[in-house]
Amino acid sequence: MKQILFLIGIILSISCSKATHTGTIPSHNSSSTSVIDLSPTLQSQILGGEQHFSVYLPPSYATEPNKRYPVLYLLHGMNQNYKSWINEGALQAVAxxxxxxxxxxxxxxxxxxxxxxxxxxxxxxxxxxxxxxFIPEIERRYRILSEKSHRNIAGLSMGGFGATYLAFQYHNLFGNAYSTSGGFIEPAMSLLKGIINTKLPTQKNFFPSYTLECGEEDSLVIESNRVFSQFLDEKQINYTKIFRQGTHNWLFWKESLPKILRSVR
Incomplete structure (x- = not known):
């Protein structure tokens, strides 16, 4: 197993510069009051110790204290972290x-x-x-709409697999999911297919809205994305497929990000 995980790390390892920002970052756009907060943590009994995460709060969050919002859980790739979508993906400016x-x-x-x-x-x-x-604590701290239809999850590479896996495994929680350059490799792929097969007879109608996006020149994961796409087609699962020019890098994922954000319900 250690050898398999090492190979997975080699396959999906993504160069990512060290994040240097800390604390709260107000928007640089004078017409917006959105905020990025890199400082939050929570204590985990399951993982042990303090767990970090970052938050984007939209422009009206501070001025409309009674308003609740849909949430997007945005997952990073291998050898990245909770700051990667912000530092490399320009999350605040794009949002x-x-x-x-x-x-x-x-x-x-x-x-x-x-x-x-x-x-x-x-x-x-x-x-x-x-x-x-994590989800219960996040939705306790922030003014988030509680309905499944407003809970969205997306990710790139390893996070694309994670978003897909979590959305189908916990379809009672997530209404919408988006994978870009998803890392659908073994043994994770077989696990995901098994979960979907198990749920198909009785729970297919409750599956989330789903988008699968991948670059056609992405030699790391394009074939596995095609295999997973064919699997979804064979199971007659409704989803959106986007195969377009691009490879496994931040240029591609930054082009995906606006589509991810516009898909939020």
């Missing part, structure tokens, strides 16, 4: 722009997923932490 253009105001939460693939493994019960501790 401000798409909201100004008419997208829903939303709260965006970027957890620290380590290299967990966001599901339970012997060395880390990340899935249990995320479902049992």
């Amino acid at each position: 401000d722009e798409v909201i100004a253009e008419g997208a829903k105001e939303m709260i965006i939460i970027c957890p620290d997923g380590f290299n967990s693939f966001y599901y339970n493994r012997p060395q880390m019960r990340y899935e249990d932490f995320f479902i049992q501790e």
Whole structure:
């Protein structure tokens, strides 16, 4: 197993510069009052110790204290962290722009997923932490709409798999999911297919809205995305497929981000 995980790390390892920002970052756009907060933590009994995450609060959050918002859990890739979508993905600027253009105001939460693939493994019960501790605490602290239809999850590479896995495994929690350059590799792929197959007979109608996006020149994951797409087609699961020019890098993911944000319900 250690050898398999090492190979996974080699395949999906993504160069990511060290994040240097700390604390709260107000928007640089004078017409917006959105805020990025890199400082929050929560204590986890499951993982042990203090867990970090970052938050995007939309422009009206401070001025409309009774308003509640849809939430997007935005997952990072392997060898990245909870600051990557902000530092490398320009999350605040992109979110401000798409909201100004008419997208829903939303709260965006970027957890620290380590290299967990966001599901339970012997060395880390990340899935249990995320479902049992992280989501309840986040939705206690922030003014988030509680309905499934307003709970969204998305991610890149490893996080694309994680978003897909969590959305289908916990379809009672998530109304919408989006994967860009998803890391659908073994043994994670077989686990995901097994979960979907098990739920198909009785729960298919409750599956979330889902988008699968991948670059056609992405030699790391394009074939596995095609395989997963074919699987969804064979199971007659409704979803949106976007195969377009691009590879496994931040240029591609930054082009995906506005679509992810506009898909938030």
